Amino acid sequence: MRFKTLSIHAGQHPDATYGAVITPIYQTSTFAFRGADNPPPFDYSRSGNPTRKALEDCIAALEGGKYGFAFGTGMAAETTFFAMYGPGDHLIVHDDLYGGTYRLLTKVIRQKGVAVDFVNLRDLDALRKTIRKETKCIWLETPTNPLMNLLDLESIARIAKQHGIVTACDNTFCSPYFQRPLDFGIDVVMHSTTKYLNGHSDIVGGALITNDDDLGKQIAFLLNAMGTCAGPMDCFLVLRGIKTLAVRMEEHNANALEIAHWLEKNPKVEIVLHPGLESHPQHALAKKQMKGYGGTFSFKVKGGRDEAFRLVSNTKLFQLAISLGGVESLIEHPWTMTHSSMPEDARAAAGITHNLIRVSVGIEDIADLIEDLEHAFTHV
Ligand SMILES: Cc1ncc(COP(=O)(O)O)c(C=O)c1O
Numbered sequence: 001m002r003f004k005t006l007s008i009h010a011g012q013h014p015d016a017t018y019g020a021v022i023t024p025i026y027q028t029s030t031f032a033f034r035g036a037d038n039p040p041p042f043d044y045s046r047s048g049n050p051t052r053k054a055l056e057d058c059i060a061a062l063e064g065g066k067y068g069f070a071f072g073t074g075m076a077a078e079t080t081f082f083a084m085y086g087p088g089d090h091l092i093v094h095d096d097l098y099g100g101t102y103r104l105l106t107k108v109i110r111q112k113g114v115a116v117d118f119v120n121l122r123d124l125d126a127l128r129k130t131i132r133k134e135t136k137c138i139w140l141e142t143p144t145n146p147l148m149n150l151l152d153l154e155s156i157a158r159i160a161k162q163h164g165i166v167t168a169c170d171n172t173f174c175s176p177y178f179q180r181p182l183d184f185g186i187d188v189v190m191h192s193t194t195k196y197l198n199g200h201s202d203i204v205g206g207a208l209i210t211n212d213d214d215l216g217k218q219i220a221f222l223l224n225a226m227g228t229c230a231g232p233m234d235c236f237l238v239l240r241g242i243k244t245l246a247v248r249m250e251e252h253n254a255n256a257l258e259i260a261h262w263l264e265k266n267p268k269v270e271i272v273l274h275p276g277l278e279s280h281p282q283h284a285l286a287k288k289q290m291k292g293y294g295g296t297f298s299f300k301v302k303g304g305r306d307e308a309f310r311l312v313s314n315t316k317l318f319q320l321a322i323s324l325g326g327v328e329s330l331i332e333h334p335w336t337m338t339h340s341s342m343p344e345d346a347r348a349a350a351g352i353t354h355n356l357i358r359v360s361v362g363i364e365d366i367a368d369l370i371e372d373l374e375h376a377f378t379h380v
Helices: 003-009 050-063 074-082 099-112 124-130 153-162 213-226 232-242 245-264 283-289 305-312 344-350 366-377
Strands: 067-071 090-094 115-119 135-141 166-170 188-192 206-210 269-273 296-301 330-332 356-360
Touching (some): 050 206, 074 188, 099 115, 115 124, 206 213, 305 330
Parallel strands (some): 090 115
Antiparallel strands (some): 067 206
8 A cells, every 4th residue: 555545544444343434542441351361452551552553553554664652752752762772882863853852862861871972973974983882773863853954864774784783763854754764774763743643733642663573572562661652542643643644744845845935035034944945955865865845944034032032923823832743833943942951052063043943834825824924024
């Protein structure tokens, strides 16, 4: 089956009892045994739940993976993944990524005795030089949040394989509709399903997907041992959201690209960071490994914090809010909002400046969105 068909059908079958076409919400903690030595297919919802299994199988199919796992949040997925590593292990992490991932690694994972090096992974020589015999994992995010830098999935996966290192990629921004890291040799894909996969800003959730039997076993064990799973109601909502993923992503992509072109011509804008623009330094790589660009990107207004604040405070349709990937448009100021958990020097080193603004372009009418920005720019 092809992507659009999988997004509606993968992992889902008419309910055996009543034939419900849509996967029911199995809102139960436990399941009755048919006899002391005759357990049901699911026995306890932390270990497994039919609604969650439908979502896990669907997400795995969309990413081209054998095993999918659904978590309570994107951060729960990451926490479970990083629990595979312990004292003496070394992780290499891209130096420009979601602030919450940075906080987890620097404030929690390092405290367990795991060494974490943040490296600019666009520089493959720097990656090669940082690898040591204790290196167990390379963690990527592409495009990066919020700077929209890209990492070369195929090259990084090749280098990692030469050294027996696991690669994991946060694929939240693109969703599997526009980018499938496993196809380029990456071992594990991570999602904040809170974003495009669910698409309606009404749950938080996360996912991990892999093709590797051993990693699949370890993640399944940790999910159950740590209890980081998603609840049935949230799984139902993500499963419903995924049914329209393809059509939503096309609309997000078209709207965002049009706004990016419009901003590029705006004299009050210093630079637009969008991999679909020919001005993006990695546009060729974008075309190689992405089928589209999604709805989230960033730009810098001319000036500093005051100009940025005036812009984000004067939109009406674009709500001033963190998060992204919902049908409604959002605008935010990474320095003070999404990335405030990173130390100032780390923000500055990554290139997150006071005049940087991130938008998550929704699927409203493009003319209304541009009018809204046009009006807000009159205050800058
Ligand atoms: C790229 C990326 N990864 C991970 C996360 C964390 O996901 P969650 O908020 O669902 O825990 C986010 C949240 O904004 C994100 O943008």
